[in-house]
Amino acid sequence: MKTLSLFLAVGLTVGFANADSGSHLKDAQTGGLELKSVGKISFGTGGLLLISDPGSASVVAVETGDTGPLVKLAKRIDNIEGALAEACEAENVLIVDMAVNPASGTTWFSVNQRPGNKPAILALSGDGKFSVPDLSGRSYVRMNLPSAENAKLRNVTDLAWGGDSVIVAGQSSEEFANKIFQIPTPLEHGENARFASAETYHVAHRRWETKAPIQSFIPWEEDGKHFVVGAFACTPIAKFPLEKIETGNKIKGTSVVELGSGNRPRDMFIYEKDGEEWLVTNTQRFKKNLFGPSKFWAARVKLEYLEVNDDEDTNENAARRNVNAPSGPDAKGMEVVEELFGAVLVSQLENAEVVVMRETDPEKADAMHAVELVTLP
Amino acid sequence: MRLPLHFALAVLLVNLAVCEEEASVRIEPYVEKVPANHLKFYLHFAEPMERGDAFRFLRLIEINDSGKELVEVPEPFREVELWDETFTRMTLWFHPGRQKPGVNLNVEIGPILEEGKTYRLEISPDWKTESGAKLGGALAKTIEAAEPDSEQPDPTAWGSGYGIDARGQSVILIHTGETLDPESARRRIQIFIEGKAMEFDVRSNQLAFVPPQKKVDSFRVVIDPRLEDLAGNSVARPFNLDLDSNPNFQERTDPVELLFPRKIKFSEDSKFPGKVEKKKN
Numbered sequence: 180m181k182t183l184s185l186f187l188a189v190g191l192t193v194g195f196a197n198a199d200s201g202s203h204l205k206d207a208q209t210g211g212l213e214l215k216s217v218g219k220i221s222f223g224t225g226g227l228l229l230i231s232d233p234g235s236a237s238v239v240a241v242e243t244g245d246t247g248p249l250v251k252l253a254k255r256i257d258n259i260e261g262a263l264a265e266a267c268e269a270e271n272v273l274i275v276d277m278a279v280n281p282a283s284g285t286t287w288f289s290v291n292q293r294p295g296n297k298p299a300i301l302a303l304s305g306d307g308k309f310s311v312p313d314l315s316g317r318s319y320v321r322m323n324l325p326s327a328e329n330a331k332l333r334n335v336t337d338l339a340w341g342g343d344s345v346i347v348a349g350q351s352s353e354e355f356a357n358k359i360f361q362i363p364t365p366l367e368h369g370e371n372a373r374f375a376s377a378e379t380y381h382v383a384h385r386r387w388e389t390k391a392p393i394q395s396f397i398p399w400e401e402d403g404k405h406f407v408v409g410a411f412a413c414t415p416i417a418k419f420p421l422e423k424i425e426t427g428n429k430i431k432g433t434s435v436v437e438l439g440s441g442n443r444p445r446d447m448f449i450y451e452k453d454g455e456e457w458l459v460t461n462t463q464r465f466k467k468n469l470f471g472p473s474k475f476w477a478a479r480v481k482l483e484y485l486e487v488n489d490d491e492d493t494n495e496n497a498a499r500r501n502v503n504a505p506s507g508p509d510a511k512g513m514e515v516v517e518e519l520f521g522a523v524l525v526s527q528l529e530n531a532e533v534v535v536m537r538e539t540d541p542e543k544a545d546a547m548h549a550v551e552l553v554t555l556p
Numbered sequence: 557m558r559l560p561l562h563f564a565l566a567v568l569l570v571n572l573a574v575c576e577e578e579a580s581v582r583i584e585p586y587v588e589k590v591p592a593n594h595l596k597f598y599l600h601f602a603e604p605m606e607r608g609d610a611f612r613f614l615r616l617i618e619i620n621d622s623g624k625e626l627v628e629v630p631e632p633f634r635e636v637e638l639w640d641e642t643f644t645r646m647t648l649w650f651h652p653g654r655q656k657p658g659v660n661l662n663v664e665i666g667p668i669l670e671e672g673k674t675y676r677l678e679i680s681p682d683w684k685t686e687s688g689a690k691l692g693g694a695l696a697k698t699i700e701a702a703e704p705d706s707e708q709p710d711p712t713a714w715g716s717g718y719g720i721d722a723r724g725q726s727v728i729l730i731h732t733g734e735t736l737d738p739e740s741a742r743r744r745i746q747i748f749i750e751g752k753a754m755e756f757d758v759r760s761n762q763l764a765f766v767p768p769q770k771k772v773d774s775f776r777v778v779i780d781p782r783l784e785d786l787a788g789n790s791v792a793r794p795f796n797l798d799l800d801s802n803p804n805f806q807e808r809t810d811p812v813e814l815l816f817p818r819k820i821k822f823s824e825d826s827k828f829p830g831k832v833e834k835k836k837n
Binding site for chain 2: 216233234235236273275291293294295296334336350352353354391412413440441443465466544
């Protein structure tokens with residue numbers, strides 16, 4: 180029997196039962212955490228926060244102590260930038276990423292403070308209060324992203340807790356190249372990741388692209404095998420077997436879905452509703468969006484599309500979204516998610532409940548953003 | 557998504573090819589003509605910059621012979637900020653999906669550069685440094701789009717000779733035939749004399765280094781096959797490789813080693829525009 184489970188969902192279940200994320204860290208350092216920069220962030224279990232620090236080509240795992248109880252965001256926050264700036268006493272902030280902690284419902288932000296570019300980690304609790312969490316006394320490890328080349332991959336496009344490892348997607352600053360890193364638990368200081376380059380068939384391009392970076396991904400399990408399901412620009416979704424990652428090699432992905440050209444994925448997650456499992460990818464269009472009010476939009480795809488492995492259904496034969504059918508029977512299980520128009524960042528709280536940072540005025544790029552809890556259909 | 561740009565108050569356009577030493581930003585490659593499928597620029601700033609919304613401050617316009625703006629090129633950049641560890645160098649990519657012939661964005665929207673046309677990459681003076689100061693004075697680089705380049709660099713065709721740099725000092729030049737991606741050249745090329753690695757500078761289609769003594773018997777160049785030209789073609793493979801029609805294509809993985817001759821002559825193209833640093837012992 181085919182079994183599907185999302186690592187993160189499994190991990191969260193474990194996390195609620197066992198808030199001791201310390202078991203994931205080995206020889207952790209307590210105190211002295213300094214970030215040179217902040218990039219993508221993501222939560223593991225028990226309040227374990229993963230922070231990419233691209234300036235030092237590393238990922239930090241820190242026990243935040245934010246382990247609950249769960250309090251969901253009660254009301255929409257308008258002008259999230261203004262509220263975060265006030266919290267950290269900056270003139271303003273530029274939000275880099277957002278991650279909701281499923282254990283507590285608190286939404287965490289990585290930001291650059293202005294003027295200047297001082298990195299900061301800020302938090303919004305479910306009751307609408309903002310804070311600057313004091314991580315200086317928390318246990319952490321800094322995991323350097325290794326490179327067999329003569330330079331580090333400094334841009335982390337996404338990172339996630341994978342149940343028994345941390346998975347990181349990165350790209351080179353100088354060359355059109357990608358890497359998938361897997362860092363096993365227990366997490367510890369130093370270079371412990373194995374990594375590989377991903378090779379993917381880009382359905383819309385109708386050719387193999389060996390260098391394009393993964394923009395966003397989720398860890399995924401199918402028949403006991405662990406995969407990374409990654410989304411690329413223009414917008415194939417492909418799965419890569421984690422067992423194939425060996426440092427320095429290439430792993431060939433299997434493209435299973437094509438969402439349409441001209442998009443750059445931003446976040447991915449899976450949820451279940453009325454007995455149907457959906458993979459959601461929110462993206463940003465390169466050009467004007469002809470089927471919605473914003474360049475930021477999302478599609479949901481029935482999870483059964485990820486299960487295909489035969490040549491008849493993958494790569495050049497992968498299923499394509501019907502761009503003329505946003506929903507309904509003709510969409511064939513690949514639908515536009517109306518609730519996520521304008522969603523710049525999306526982070527999953529609990530199944531169909533997601534925290535969304537969205538545009539307030541699609542015509543004004545300098546308009547402040549709003550944050551709210553959204554329940555997906 | 558990009559904010560409206562405010563370039564109207566720009567009063568001074570500094571052509572960096574002329575005035576690179578004084579500018580608050582240098583833009584590589586230092587050439588005025590690039591292949592129409594050119595991929596990226598390197599913006600070198602004098603100090604760390606504010607990051608996160610860099611693309612508000614960058615735009616590409618098509619210009620006429622007198623430098624007048626004809627049209628702004630829509631959505632030219634791959635909007636991912638790629639900085640070095642000092643946050644003073646940003647790699648600015650044209651969108652590869654538009655620059656790669658035959659792929660969907662290239663077909664649907666068209667290429668970013670068209671052969672024979674002239675463009676100006678502009679950096680807004682409003683972009684701030686980490687210290688909060690505006691760059692001040694608009695900065696720009698003018699480029700002319702030449703024929704697209706789909707050929708891989710061929711180091712075996714490279715030549716060498718003595719030359720003179722902008723300081724008037726004697727240097728050894730390596731002529732690479734085409735302009736290489738400058739950062740790739742710095743990372744992927746090594747030059748050795750009697751086992752010692754030489755520091756070198758990259759300009760246009762030349763590499764230059766100051767030899768440790770006036771006369772050099774020979775030198776060795778080791779080229780990592782990941783070395784790229786301006787269009788992303790590497791020694792290992794062309795950038796636009798269709799594996800469907802070339803299923804058996806084998807990327808080169810081993811380095812190319814060149815041993816230059818015992819008697820190095822004066823180069824015909826002997827002027828090197830940069831000021832080459834001497835090897836530090």
